Amino acid sequence: MKKILFIALLFVSQFIVAQDKVAVFDMDGTLISESPNYALAEFAKEYSMNQIETIEDLVTELTKLSESPKYNKYLKSFFKKNDIRVYPHMMDVVDSLKKEGYKLVICTGSEVRFAKEVNKRYFNNAFDVVIGSEFRAEKLKAKNININDKEGKVDNLKSQGIMPTIVYGNSHGDFAMMKYAGNGVLVIHDDKENKEFDKPEEYIKECKQLGFKTLLISDWNLENEEAWKK
Incomplete structure (x- = not known):
């Protein structure tokens, strides 16, 4: 213990x-x-089509990803390739x-x-x-x-x-x-x-x-x- x-x-x-x-x-x-970054931010950077440099960028791209019909597929792919x-x-x-x-x-x-x-x-x-x-x-x-x-x-x-x-x-x-x-x-x-x-x-x-x-x-x-x- x-x-x-x-x-x-x-x-x-x-x-x-x-x-x-x-x-x-x-x-x-x-x-x-x-460290060195939030896991969710790494996820957004990996599947976003745009640059993410600010918190506002992150929210914008996460909103787009969340609306994608491929979102659950992205999740599975991310966790298959990345470790937390x-x-x-x-x-x-x-x-x-x-x-x-x-x-x-x-x-x-x-x-x-x-x-x-x-x-x-x-x-x-x-x-x-x-x-x-x-x-x-x-x-x-x-x-x-x-x-x-x-x-x-x-x-x-x-x-x-x-x-x-x-x-x-x-x-x-x-x-x-x-x-x-x-x-x-x-x-x-x-x-x-x-x-x-x-x-x-x-x-x-x-x-x-x-x-x-x-x-x-x-x-x-x-x-x-x-x-x-x-």
């Missing part, structure tokens, strides 16, 4: 009944690597919470069908619900797009009747969810060996001001099962 399992479970109240236990996870940078690095420590947390009876939710800025494919291929469908951004015309909201980020994540959780017990995220975009739950963990993948990006100090400072926990991946060391239970 890893020390992280014990630490993570300490963040969750021991007095919550099973049906109320809900753990919500951001995906990019929390469960999977976003999953953080093993975080999967230990996911597995442990699953065994504890938690309902597991992914709430990500990535396109929802892309995120569901990640859940299927890399997480063995461990997550019960996957919420992501919608780029398809029939799903669009105000301002032409439904980007699942910041307050948008909270709105989408509420629309599905999900009240988190705990939220795991890696950036300011996840703080709204943490505030909604009243219980958050900022996951810091400061892993220079694997070329992960350092997280801005202001994220850590604000997280502490809000009363949320921070977990630094370099502090996660292997320990035997009895040791971490003490």
